[in-house]
Structures are given as structure tokens and as C-alpha cells.
Amino acid sequence: xxxxxxxxxxxxxxxxxxxxxxxxxxxxxxxxxxxxxxxxxxxxxxxxxxxxxxxxxxxxxxxxxxxxxxxxxxxxxxxxxxxxxxxxxxxxxxxxxxxxxxxxxxxxxxxxxxxxxxxxxxxxxxxxxxxxxxxxxxxxxxxxxxxxxxxxxxxxxxxxxxxxxxxxxxxxxxxxxxxxxxxxxxxxxxxxxxxxxxxxxxxxxxxxxxxxxxxxxxxxxxxxxxxxxxxxxxxxxxxxxxxxxxxxxxxxxxxxxxxxxxxxxxxxxxxxxxxxxxxxxxxxxxxxxxxxxxxxxxxxxxxxxxxxxxxxxxxxxxxxxxxxxxxxxxxxxxxxxxxxxxxxxxxxxxxxxxxxxxxxxxxxxxxxxxxxxxxxxxxxxxxxxxxxxxxxxxxxxxxxxxxxxxxxxxxxxxxxxxxxxxxxxxxxxxxxxxxxxxxxxxxxxxxxxxxxxxxxxxxxxxx
Numbered sequence: 001x002x003x004x005x006x007x008x009x010x011x012x013x014x015x016x017x018x019x020x021x022x023x024x025x026x027x028x029x030x031x032x033x034x035x036x037x038x039x040x041x042x043x044x045x046x047x048x049x050x051x052x053x054x055x056x057x058x059x060x061x062x063x064x065x066x067x068x069x070x071x072x073x074x075x076x077x078x079x080x081x082x083x084x085x086x087x088x089x090x091x092x093x094x095x096x097x098x099x100x101x102x103x104x105x106x107x108x109x110x111x112x113x114x115x116x117x118x119x120x121x122x123x124x125x126x127x128x129x130x131x132x133x134x135x136x137x138x139x140x141x142x143x144x145x146x147x148x149x150x151x152x153x154x155x156x157x158x159x160x161x162x163x164x165x166x167x168x169x170x171x172x173x174x175x176x177x178x179x180x181x182x183x184x185x186x187x188x189x190x191x192x193x194x195x196x197x198x199x200x201x202x203x204x205x206x207x208x209x210x211x212x213x214x215x216x217x218x219x220x221x222x223x224x225x226x227x228x229x230x231x232x233x234x235x236x237x238x239x240x241x242x243x244x245x246x247x248x249x250x251x252x253x254x255x256x257x258x259x260x261x262x263x264x265x266x267x268x269x270x271x272x273x274x275x276x277x278x279x280x281x282x283x284x285x286x287x288x289x290x291x292x293x294x295x296x297x298x299x300x301x302x303x304x305x306x307x308x309x310x311x312x313x314x315x316x317x318x319x320x321x322x323x324x325x326x327x328x329x330x331x332x333x334x335x336x337x338x339x340x341x342x343x344x345x346x347x348x349x350x351x352x353x354x355x356x357x358x359x360x361x362x363x364x365x366x367x368x369x370x371x372x373x374x375x376x377x378x379x380x381x382x383x384x385x386x387x388x389x390x391x392x393x394x395x396x397x398x399x400x401x402x403x404x405x406x407x408x409x410x411x412x413x414x415x416x417x418x419x420x421x422x423x424x425x426x427x428x429x430x431x432x433x434x435x436x437x438x439x440x441x442x443x444x445x446x447x448x449x450x451x452x453x454x455x456x457x458x459x460x461x462x463x
Contacts, residue, residue, distance in 0.1 A: 166401025
């Protein structure tokens with residue numbers, strides 16, 4: 001790297017040789033053993049496909065973590081750039097959050113009754129998310145999107161929803177449509193076909209989901225001219241983060257808002273990833289576009305299971321007035337206590353941690369771009385505060401799902417395997433994001449960049 005590069009920009013004293021300190025021989029034999037053992041009782045070896053799919057020849061079993069670090073069952077230490085796919089915004093095993101949970105753990109974990117903490121979290125939530133009138137809590141992002149769609153159908157009296165290719169809203173039947181949509185079978189770009197993401201989705205459900213191409217107001221307008229009067233809700237990630245990170249084009253979200261109003265359609269922002277991460281008020285505050293309903297989860301609880309649906313008063317008050325809602329584990333005291341403590345950390349000193357998170361994300365993005373320039377690699381980087389992705393591709397701009405799949409998937413996975421051996425942990429699926437936390441430091445980022453340079457060189461020499 002040349003003078004003034006990201007690696008050296010913090011104080012000029014970063015010791016690259018120290019970053020490249022000798023590493024013990026990398027072995028993961030116990031992970032392999034546990035994987036083979038788990039598969040005998042658990043389909044695919046874990047209770048979520050993303051924990052095992054894409055990992056070759058087997059996933060790494062994690063034993064524990066602290067801050068930005070995790071350790072596997074073989075004793076290897078990693079800087080974690082997966083952070084459980086995004087929930088852990090304030091670092092693993094955060095002392096303040098753990099203390100808050102321990103305070104309530106001694107009194108019981110679930111009661112099937114209202115708890116004072118629920119109101120306290122709702123009040124804190126509203127301090128962050130000033131754009132929404134009311135909030136109710138659930139357990140997972142899938143819960144939240146499922147109920148948001150139910151509310152929209154009840155509010156409009158219409159059955160169909162519209163979603164976008166490559167957007168992920170959980171794995172319930174109404175969401176698991178066109179999450180992946182290979183162009184040869186996905187139909188026209190301006191009017192895509194609805195494709196099931198999983199076997200077992202009834203055709204009757206498929207008939208209620210209309211699919212569109214994201215970041216394209218013209219094609220959305222055409223679809224709504226044909227189907228708009230049938231559609232109850234448009235649901236979207238306001239920043240795509242499951243088919244690489246793709247930010248909305250200028251005025252795109254505003255245009256979708258206007259089209260939704262024109263056709264009496266509720267607009268739902270799925271902020272499960274972006275909420276409490278891209279800034280304190282989510283993408284809706286960042287871009288100044290207010291949805292009718294929004295869903296929240298990952299960074300709300302710093303890893304404790306919790307989700308939320310928020311929205312305009314007239315729609316939220318349908319709950320209990322015709323719209324059924326509930327779950328035994330919803331708003332359990334432990335998750336409520338963790339979430340309150342987590343938000344208190346984020347709001348300290350006028351939300352100053354978001355400035356740190358923005359610096360870390362920007363440093364990571366610029367470092368990857370500098371490695372690409374130095375090694376003459378075609379790498380496309382896109383990011384917003386707290387989320388980033390990079391792709392080995394010749395494309396200079398990625399606008400939607402069909403653009404995002406034009407990359408060298410094998411190279412990404414091959415480089416990731418080499419990064420793992422160098423103590424850098426992130427997911428081998430190139431569609432996934434890297435979500436840094438407030439616990440990450442500039443040194444963590446610099447180690448990532450050094451390891452990336454080494455790993456690309458090694459991969460190129462071998463292929």
C-alpha cells in the first residue's frame with residue numbers, strides 16, 4: 001500500500017509486522033467431529049441452514065466470545081466480522097447487558113403475563129424510532145414480518161403482497177418467495193415470476209405474492225398499474241442486505257412511498273437488519289421516508305431473542321380489534337432487560353457510538369478498495385454505517401438482485417477459507433454482509449485488510 005493508506009491512517013504507528021505475527025498451525029478437528037456427530041440427530045447438523053450451508057467441508061463450532069473476538073472449540077481465536085449475522089452490535093458478552101439480564105434472571109424467565117419492562121422498552125424504543133406511533137414485541141424477525149403482513153391485509157381488505165427479488169423477510173411461507181431467483185427461470189426483469197425459496201409452500205400462498213425488481217421505479221409503476229388494486233402491502237428491505245449490501249438510488253424510497261399511497265397500499269420497511277444499526281432511527285430516518293409499518297429485530301437485543309413491529313396508530317390498534325397476535329415467549333423479561341440495556345449503551349452521549357461505527361465501516365470499505373487497487377483485482381464494495389459487502393466482480397455498480405449474482409462466488413469462498421486460517425471470521429456466502437460492531441477497533445479492521453491481501457495473493461497463486 002502506498003503512503004496515506006487506510007492501514008496507516010490512524011496514527012502512523014500501526015505495526016504491520018505485528019499484525020502478521022506468527023500463527024500456530026490452524027486445526028479444526030473438534031469442529032469436524034462435532035459436525036459429524038450432530039448430523040446423526042439434527043438435520044444438516046444445526047438448527048439453522050445458514051450455520052451449515054456454504055461452509056466447506058464443515059462449519060466451525062464456536063465456544064464463546066467477548067467484544068469483537070470469538071473462540072472455537074479447537075481453541076482458535078478470530079476477529080468476528082459475522083457478529084451472528086448482525087444482532088451483536090455492542091459486542092459479545094457485553095458486561096452491562098449481561099448484568100441487566102442477571103438482575104432479572106433470579107426472578108424467573110417467563111410468566112405469560114404483562115411485565116413492567118415491556119412498557120420501559122417501548123418508551124426507549126420510541127426515543128430511537130420517532131417516526132412510528134406504537135410498537136409491540138415478538139421473538140424473531142420472521143414473527144415480525146408475518147404479523148406486519150397480517151395487519152396490512154386487515155387494514156386494506158386485500159390479500160396480495162408485493163415483495164422484491166433477493167429481499168429476505170424470514171422463512172414463513174409468505175416471505176420465502178423469490179429470495180433467490182435465477183434469471184433463466186425468473187421471468188422478465190420488469191415483471192418477475194414468483195418463485196418458491198423452499199419446498200412445501202402451497203400454490204395458494206404463491207398466488208398471493210407479487211414480485212418486483214428493486215431500485216426500478218418504472219417497472220414497479222407498471223406492475224402496480226396491473227395489480228395495484230389487489231395489493232395490501234409492499235414489503236422491502238430499505239437497504240438490501242441479503243443479496244450483498246445494495247443501497248437505494250436517490251429518491252427511490254420516496255417514489256415507492258408515493259406509489260403506495262396512490263394505490264392504497266401499506267408500505268412496510270423490514271428493518272430487521274438496518275434497525276438500530278445504520279443509525280439510531282433506522283433506514284427510515286436515514287433516508288427521510290416513513291413507512292406505515294416497520295419490523296425490527298437483530299440489533300435491538302444485542303443477541304437476545306426479541307423483535308418488534310412498529311407503525312402508525314391506526315394500523316397498530318387493529319391488534320386486538322380483529323387482528324390476532326401473541327406468543328408465549330414474546331416480551332420475556334430477559335430479552336426485555338437485555339434490549340433496554342443495549343439501547344442505553346447506544347444512546348449514551350447523544351448516540352456518539354454511531355460515529356465510531358461509521359468510521360469503522362468506512363475504514364473497512366476503503367481498506368478493501370485499496371487492496372483491490374494494489375492487487376489489480378475487480379472488487380465492488382458497497383456499505384452504509386454498520387453493514388458492508390464486497391464482491392469479486394467486474395461490475396462497477398450493483399443496483400438489484402440480478403446484478404448482485406454476477407460475481408465470482410468460488411473466489412469469495414476460497415478467500416474466506418484462507419481468512420479463517422488467519423483469524424478472520426465471516427460467512428463464506430458472498431451474498432451475506434459484514435456487520436461490524438461498536439466493539440470493533442481500527443486495529444481489528446487493519447488485521448482484516450492485511451489478511452485479505454495475503455489471502456487473495458495465496459488464492460491467485462493456487463488458481
